[in-house]
Amino acid sequence: MARVFQVPAGSSRSGARRAAGTPAGPAPAPARASGEQKAGIVAGYLAPHPPHLVYAENPPQNEPRSTGGWEVLRWGYEELRRRLRAHRPDVLVVHAPHWITMVGHHVNCVPNPRGISVEPIFPHLFRYHYDFRTDVQLAEAIVDEGASAGLVTSALREEGVRVDYATIGALHLANPTWDLAVVSLSANNNPYYYSDASLAEMETLGAATRRAIERTGRRAVLLASNSLSHLHWDTEPELPEDMGVERPFTHAQYAGDMELLQTIREGPTSRLRDAVPKHIEATSSETKAGSLTWLLAAMGWPAIAGDVLAYGTVIATGNAVVEWVP
Amino acid sequence: MIPAALVPAMPHLLAGDPAPSWAELATATRTVGDRLRAAGVDTVLLLSTQWFTVLGHQVQCDARLRGRRTDENWYRYDFGHLEHDLAVDTELAHRWADAIDAAGMQARRTLYDGFPVDTGTIVASRLLDPRNQGRWAMVSCNLYADPSAMAAVAGAGVRAARDLGRRLGVVAVSGLSSGLTGRWITPAEDRVEDVHDRWNRKVLDAIRAGDRAEVLAMSPQFGEAAQADSQFRAFAFLDGAGAVDRPGEVLAYGPIWGTGAAVVWWGNQEET
Numbered sequence: 001m002a003r004v005f006q007v008p009a010g011s012s013r014s015g016a017r018r019a020a021g022t023p024a025g026p027a028p029a030p031a032r033a034s035g036e037q038k039a040g041i042v043a044g045y046l047a048p049h050p051p052h053l054v055y056a057e058n059p060p061q062n063e064p065r066s067t068g069g070w071e072v073l074r075w076g077y078e079e080l081r082r083r084l085r086a087h088r089p090d091v092l093v094v095h096a097p098h099w100i101t102m103v104g105h106h107v108n109c110v111p112n113p114r115g116i117s118v119e120p121i122f123p124h125l126f127r128y129h130y131d132f133r134t135d136v137q138l139a140e141a142i143v144d145e146g147a148s149a150g151l152v153t154s155a156l157r158e159e160g161v162r163v164d165y166a167t168i169g170a171l172h173l174a175n176p177t178w179d180l181a182v183v184s185l186s187a188n189n190n191p192y193y194y195s196d197a198s199l200a201e202m203e204t205l206g207a208a209t210r211r212a213i214e215r216t217g218r219r220a221v222l223l224a225s226n227s228l229s230h231l232h233w234d235t236e237p238e239l240p241e242d243m244g245v246e247r248p249f250t251h252a253q254y255a256g257d258m259e260l261l262q263t264i265r266e267g268p269t270s271r272l273r274d275a276v277p278k279h280i281e282a283t284s285s286e287t288k289a290g291s292l293t294w295l296l297a298a299m300g301w302p303a304i305a306g307d308v309l310a311y312g313t314v315i316a317t318g319n320a321v322v323e324w325v326p
Numbered sequence: 327m328i329p330a331a332l333v334p335a336m337p338h339l340l341a342g343d344p345a346p347s348w349a350e351l352a353t354a355t356r357t358v359g360d361r362l363r364a365a366g367v368d369t370v371l372l373l374s375t376q377w378f379t380v381l382g383h384q385v386q387c388d389a390r391l392r393g394r395r396t397d398e399n400w401y402r403y404d405f406g407h408l409e410h411d412l413a414v415d416t417e418l419a420h421r422w423a424d425a426i427d428a429a430g431m432q433a434r435r436t437l438y439d440g441f442p443v444d445t446g447t448i449v450a451s452r453l454l455d456p457r458n459q460g461r462w463a464m465v466s467c468n469l470y471a472d473p474s475a476m477a478a479v480a481g482a483g484v485r486a487a488r489d490l491g492r493r494l495g496v497v498a499v500s501g502l503s504s505g506l507t508g509r510w511i512t513p514a515e516d517r518v519e520d521v522h523d524r525w526n527r528k529v530l531d532a533i534r535a536g537d538r539a540e541v542l543a544m545s546p547q548f549g550e551a552a553q554a555d556s557q558f559r560a561f562a563f564l565d566g567a568g569a570v571d572r573p574g575e576v577l578a579y580g581p582i583w584g585t586g587a588a589v590v591w592w593g594n595q596e597e598t
């Protein structure tokens with residue numbers, strides 16, 4: 001697929017942007033009392049966001065009601081929630097493909113995003129009332145580090161931008177009580193022009209995210225809000241949660257997902273540098289939006305295996321819940 | 327004879343300090359609005375490729391879409407803050423959804439408080455109808471269905487309007503080539519890269535010549551070589567309405583942040 005946005009890291013063009021409008025760096029990190037747990041990235045999760053999973057759960061924040069469905073994936077998320085708690089993070093940092101920014105990588109720096117997110121593609125499944133707290137200091141630090149690394153970046157400070165379902169979906173499914181601070185990153189791609197994210201830029205953004213987390217002294221959990229194989233139906237059954245028709249789009253799509261997950265389960269993550277682009281080519285994987293590459297780069301491509309907590313299809317797309325603990 | 331137009335989707339047309347190309351495209355879009363009113367159009371069938379969907383064909387059934395959109399990419403500019411107040415011809419919308427179902431496709435009637443109207447729809451409607459006097463019937467652009475599905479959807483809309491005796495206009499809100507400039511530029515820097523520019527001109531030449539078959543035949547290649555907006559489903563939609571089997575008048579063409587954009591009008595042949 002074509003890649004529209006190919007501004008090389010450190011180019012003079014992005015340098016001009018840097019000078020024009022990036023914020024000053026954040027205040028120094030709060031000192032941690034001795035005995036407190038170590039700062040840094042404490043875990044990373046592949047946390048797919050199909051709105052169907054939120055819909056199926058019937059949480060109070062979401063208006064539509066369902067009779068359930070997609071249980072195995074949701075049980076995987078229940079396990080994720082238990083593990084996430086045990087990591088005792090300060091903040092959840094999420095990269096999501098449906099906050100689509102055509103120019104650059106944006107970070108939500110609004111202190112308290114709130115409102116209703118009626119999803120234009122799935123309004124019958126997802127009308128979610130959100131109200132969360134941003135870790136503004138970390139958010140600004142990511143903008144700053146990204147810009148210093150030569151990326152085109154932007155700090156969103158305007159109230160009123162609707163938070164997308166991929167951001168809300170991953171955050172809700174990982175932490176439905178929303179009692180942790182959040183940093184939300186956009187995806188620099190453009191589906192109606194069929195462009196993919198530049199995976200090279202996601203490496204740079206991941207490294208910048210890591211530096212910002214270290215600089216601010218946070219214990220962070222990262223969420224890569226991506227599905228896997230991404231061909232799917234273009235119509236829907238009468239009952240959206242009709243599991244009688246839920247299945248992979250093709251065997252090839254399923255097999256492509258299994259090959260990737262096998263590589264994840266075996267580790268080390270460095271093998272995914274080749275495996276992810278190959279998987280995108282084979283399955284039109286949503287990881288083309290870059291969230292998974294961002295996550296692994298932020299974690300420094302650790303020499304570990306990932307733990308696959310669940311796999312299932314949603315309107316035929318492949319979805320896996322995966323944990324990496326460095 | 328249904329009057330029809332292709333107009334751009336990008337919000338830069340509403341900039342307070344526009345690039346020359348943005349201003350020309352905006353003026354041309356206003357001209358299209360004047361011509362639709364002069365033609366006595368009751369309701370405009372509208373496709374915006376920025377309302378992209380993946381399941382079935384969503385038809386907007388809310389009678390009044392009033393609100394404010396803060397664009398998730400352009401929020402730092404004046405044109406990233408968009409008020410809208412749109413009157414929907416709900417009788418036609420429901421009839422259109424029924425006709426889509428009857429044609430063997432899946433219509434999805436969209437009626438939700440707080441539904442986010444896309445930037446393309448708002449920009450086009452504000453320029454076409456600055457006094458909010460018009461009525462609209464809107465459908466989403468399914469990116470997973472074959473482009474020809476948009477033709478069938480438009481055909482269903484025309485049949486529904488005919489049943490109701492509406493005087494119809496048809497408008498597709500879409501860009502041409504992509505090549506969006508991936509950095510923050512000043513309006514004066516805006517240009518379409520050469521390969522994309524050649525493709526856009528080739529397509530516009532075929533449109534001027536009224537050669538709909540040629541435009542349809544080159545659309546897949548246009549999509550591939552110039553990453554045309556939504557694989558140029560906009561033209562398939564206009565074609566399905568039977569509106570582009572005559573020469574189109576190119577009122578403006580130029581860059582918007584590196585993408586190609588044009589305003590094209592298909593009216594009476596004597597006019598064009």
Ligand SMILES: [Fe+2]
Nearest residue numbers: 097166227286
């Ligand atoms: Fe998605």
